[in-house]
Amino acid sequence: MTTPADEILDIVDENDQVIGRSPRGEAYAKGLRHRCVFIQARDTAGRLFVHRRTPTKLVFPSLYDMFVGGVVGAGESYDDAALREAEEELGVSDLPAPRFLFKFLYDDGAGRTWWSAVYEVRCASEVHPQVEEVAWHDFLPEAEVERRLTRWQWVPDGLAAYERLKAHRAAG
Template identity: 40%
Template sequence: MDELVERVDAHDRVLGVVSRRDAVREGWLHRVGVVVCRDRQGRFLVHRRAEQLSRFPRHYELGVGGAAGVGESYEQAAARELGEELGVWATVCLRFKFLSRGGLSPHWLGVCDAVLPEIGAADPREVAWHGWLTESELRQVLQRWTFTPDSQEIFGRYLACHADLPSPPENI
């Protein structure tokens, strides 16, 4: 059975419940929550999606996340996906959201962040590789490696607003 999501409007107001498959096929707006993970040294977590995934296999990604389920906040969706994909349970903070037109269909993207001391056991069905990159290294690989459509915009917006934000809570 396909997962259920909330179809939302251009102002992120709920219109009803639909299947994620229908939302993507029809181009209906829905919500996706992602978390940008940093370590204590300020490096960014980057991962490569597994080969067998139906959406963007073998692409690199800055944010860990997925579609928000019915009644689920951006933070809850991002935290759930972090646990499922990387084996880490952490408190995440919503930093901003924007209407993303990249990817398979348009969606509201809620970008959260968290400081992680380490990574748990990554799910090999989701994550083929992960590593920590400095801001400079990430800028370089964003130009060379194949990233998911949202990654570049997430990074740019994150850096633009990060200087004005309090530090995320550290998960020890």
């Protein structure tokens, strides 16, 4: 049986060019730069999908996130990974293709670094998040998410993407 740690990822350089491949567990352990997607999902009322990660997640267990997403598999495009991850994590099969917004290099300075493609999508379906990935979820108004930014423990890469997304929208 394969585990998430066995998933093969493209390893990329500072310009997002593929320089090798590695199992996810090894990429995390050695701090190898790879690719991830962040999808901001909203319901038809415009509320944000927010969830708490399960304690069994390889990275940032039990923290809150305002994005769905994950790693881009070896040979997979960002766009394909965004749709796959959004449908998997939301537990739906009829999402429109998420809309690409921008990409940035996340680097926490402590060995966690990945190219991060940020997307948005509207979800008109009832969600059924993966129990292996999501311990709690709800759709919250953006003002409520803002109020909880200092009260809840959020995944640091999601916070970085959220701040960049707010700046991106403010810039027009």
